[in-house]
Amino acid sequence: xxxxxxxxxxxxxxxxxxxxxxxxxxxxxxxxxxxxxxxxxxxxxxxxxxxxxxxxxxxxxxxxxxxxxxxxxxxxxxxxxxxxxxxxxxxxxxxxxxxxxxxxxxxxxxxxxxxxxxxxxxxxxxxxxxxxxxxxxxxxxxxxxxxxxxxxxxxxxxxxxxxxxxxxxxxxxxxxxxxxxxxxxxxxxxxxxxxxxxxxxxxxxxxxxxxxxxxxxxxxxx
Ligand SMILES: Nc1nc2c(ncn2[C@@H]2O[C@H](COP(=O)(O)OP(=O)(O)OP(=O)(O)O)[C@@H](O)[C@H]2O)c(=O)[nH]1
Numbered sequence: 001x002x003x004x005x006x007x008x009x010x011x012x013x014x015x016x017x018x019x020x021x022x023x024x025x026x027x028x029x030x031x032x033x034x035x036x037x038x039x040x041x042x043x044x045x046x047x048x049x050x051x052x053x054x055x056x057x058x059x060x061x062x063x064x065x066x067x068x069x070x071x072x073x074x075x076x077x078x079x080x081x082x083x084x085x086x087x088x089x090x091x092x093x094x095x096x097x098x099x100x101x102x103x104x105x106x107x108x109x110x111x112x113x114x115x116x117x118x119x120x121x122x123x124x125x126x127x128x129x130x131x132x133x134x135x136x137x138x139x140x141x142x143x144x145x146x147x148x149x150x151x152x153x154x155x156x157x158x159x160x161x162x163x164x165x166x167x168x169x170x171x172x173x174x175x176x177x178x179x180x181x182x183x184x185x186x187x188x189x190x191x192x193x194x195x196x197x198x199x200x201x202x203x204x205x206x207x208x209x210x211x212x213x214x215x216x217x218x219x220x221x222x
Contacts, residue, residue, distance in 0.1 A: 021051035030082035031090035035123040038154035078168035086130040117171030126153040
């Protein structure tokens with residue numbers, strides 16, 4: 001089901017400890033130019049009364065070889081498969097990427113255990129006049145694959161992007177074997193050290209644009 005009003009995390013309780021925060025690794029996949037880079041940063045949110053660090057890793061469209069993509073897929077706990085509503089080819093690629101994720105993880109887990117959570121992200125919904133993939137087509141595909149789908153604009157809304165990550169966390173929790181208390185605690189991956197951490201009120205000037213994070217003031221630590 002296409003959904004756009006997933007509940008935002010509750011305001012941060014000051015007593016929460018960042019040191020004991022859990023980490024969820026998310027890999028963003030999709031064809032070139034669908035907007036993956038716009039989703040990349042480190043994000044910390046208060047989820048169900050506990051801090052969760054999200055480490056978010058991009059894949060580089062067509063420029064990456066299959067071994068690199070496989071390594072990244074193995075690394076991830078959850079996956080955002082992105083297409084652009086203005087690009088039919090990127091939509092056609094979604095199914096292949098979902099199968100690839102499941103194939104790699106079922107091999108790694110030798111057929112045991114749950115497959116990792118995946119959400120489908122229909123990006124660039126602000127470009128209504130250039131639209132080539134309807135909301136209904138997105139919903140049909142998501143239903144067939146049994147994954148949640150979010151139609152967003154990374155350009156217009158940081159909150160919508162954050163919802164995607166939060167949804168993946170809840171999907172992981174739903175699998176049952178990872179209660180909030182037992183979630184893996186990890187140090188920050190080497191892979192992530194190059195990725196900047198964005199703080200409340202900070203701005204990002206990539207692509208010559210500035211994004212304001214004021215609305216997340218209460219969720220991101222000093
Ligand atoms: N209008 C609009 N443009 C967007 C949106 N998201 C990304 N873009 C633009 O789309 C172009 C491609 O975005 P990227 O983030 O570089 O795409 P990518 O998927 O990382 O591409 P590769 O690095 O080639 O894999 C850029 O010019 C972005 O500014 C959006 O939600 N709306």
